[in-house]
Amino acid sequence: MITVLRMLNRGRSGAERVRARLVAAGAALATFLVCTAVSLADYQDEGGSLTGLGLALLAVPVAGLVHQANRLASATRERRLAALRLAGATPGDVRWLGALEGGALALGGSLGGGVLYVLTHLSGPLPQVPLVMAVVTLGGVLSGARAGRHVVASPLGVTRRARVRGPRVRDLLLVAAGLGLFVLGVVVKGRFPLVGKYGSAVAVAAGLVLLLFGVTLAATWLIRAYARRAGRRARTAEALLAARLVEADPRAWARALSVVSLTVFFGAGIGAQQAAVGYLQAHTLMDVALLVALVTSAVALVVHQAEELIDLRRSFAALAASGVPERSLGRVLVRQAVMAGLPVCVVAALSGVAVVVVSLLDVYRVEWLGWAVARATAMAGIGVLAAALVALAARPLLRGALRFETRT
Structure with a gap:
């Protein structure tokens, strides 16, 4: 082999x-x-x-x-x-x-x-x-x-298996399990039997990982609901098409935006913690790491856009052949990204702030929430903007997919 x-x-x-x-x-x-x-x-x-x-x-x-x-x-x-x-x-x-x-x-x-x-x-x-x-x-x-x-894969070629999955209860169970492990690690702290502080660190880390995956996948529910609402209120064909495409496969968008949501989560969490504690050097290093994560998010979204265009190239080619301008199809991509990215980024930003506030509940002051909310809002906006810019940058991929389908 x-x-x-x-x-x-x-x-x-x-x-x-x-x-x-x-x-x-x-x-x-x-x-x-x-x-x-x-x-x-x-x-x-x-x-x-x-x-x-x-x-x-x-x-x-x-x-x-x-x-x-x-x-x-x-x-x-x-x-x-x-x-x-x-x-x-x-x-x-x-x-x-x-x-x-x-x-x-x-x-x-x-x-x-x-x-x-x-x-x-x-x-x-x-x-x-x-x-x-x-x-x-x-x-x-x-x-x-x-x-x-x-x-x-068959001798006649390759086809992608359609496995569209909607929201699942298991996603909510992941959120509950992650939240439980995180709270356990924060409350018990260094009093874990045998393992001490390392047990607390493992519980917090495992809880955060499960919580992040759970919140991202559970956002499928919110993405679908938001897309349905946008579809009912759509006033243009572009908005309606974008809403229906997102509603048809919200889980794929939740999976693709998981990279963006993680970046937004950490950015909002760091902002909430900066108001409470010092560690300027540690936070500066984390901000640099977030920039790297943001670039990674953009690349992952480009890959998702390419994968989606492979699945939809025949449908888009049919629309183009019927007279729909290529620019309109490009705007559909942007509307999809904003429609799916907005609820995911908002949930991620709120979750990031909530995790820090809960972990520092005994010392966190109300006046610190102003900076935390401002930072969370900025991070959510950056996440949605990144998704929209990636969709704009994916227009050459759309053009290539249309030309490929026309030749074949």
């Missing part, structure tokens, strides 16, 4: 090579962030712990970007996958190939991230590097395998 993978990689297109570099770069960044977070977690001061926890959780949007890129890759390598099926490969073989490809790219990227960490932290702890590299590589394997589930 590895020999087959090497043979197929020789015939990759330029776009596929770009996506491969994107996966490897994401794996490298995730490895570097987590290794740095582990080293900072050993510091006794709260500033170091805050920065370490923030950097570790900022690896989550990078992992989301890697998975989005793997999903896109599985949908665009038609010729290679169809050739394998024509040669007698089973659908399981094709998915196994995707897992190997994702794992190989993650391994190469994690190796680069590990080397970068070692070179920049020669005096710091290094034992965590091999473990983090192994976890990132395993994540790449699982992502490559799971991404292949959405694609059906």
Whole structure:
């Protein structure tokens, strides 16, 4: 299978090579962030712990970007996958190939991230590097395998399997579990049996991860409701089409915007904490990390836009052939991004402030809420603006999809 993978990689297109570099770069960044977070977690001061926890959780949007890129890759390598099926490969073989490809790219990227960490932290702890590299590589394997589930490869070509999922009760359970773990870690603090302060840190970190995923996925309910309301009040064909497209698959938008929502969450949370405590150096480092996360968010949204255009290119081509201007279709993309991004970013900003206020409830003052609300509002606006700008930047992708569908 590895020999087959090497043979197929020789015939990759330029776009596929770009996506491969994107996966490897994401794996490298995730490895570097987590290794740095582990080293900072050993510091006794709260500033170091805050920065370490923030950097570790900022690896989550990078992992989301890697998975989005793997999903896109599985949908665009038609010729290679169809050739394998024509040669007698089973659908399981094709998915196994995707897992190997994702794992190989993650391994190469994690190796680069590990080397970068070692070179920049020669005096710091290094034992965590091999473990983090192994976890990132395993994540790449699982992502490559799971991404292949959405694609059906046959000797006649490749089609994407429509698996539209709406809101689910499980998303709300994730929110409840995350909130429970977070409150447990804050209340119990260093009184965990046997593990002490590390148990509290693990509970808080696990609770935040579950809470972030839960809030993002639970936003599917809000996205669908908001899209339905916008569709009922639409006064133009563009607004109606955008609302119906978002309403048809709100979970895909919630998944794609998870990277943006995480950035907004941390930005709002840091703002709420800045008003209460000092740690200027730690907060400055977190702000720099947020800028990196914002860039990662933009790239992930571009990947989502490309994936969506692959699914909708026939519908958009039919609209264009019937006389709908390309500019109108481009505005539909922007309306979709704003319509889906607004509720997600608002929920993320409110959640970020709420987490900090709850964790510092015994010392937090009412007068500090002014700065916290202002920062949360700004972060929500930045998130929605980023989604809209990415949709504007995706117009060349739309043009390319229309031309491709016209030629075929």
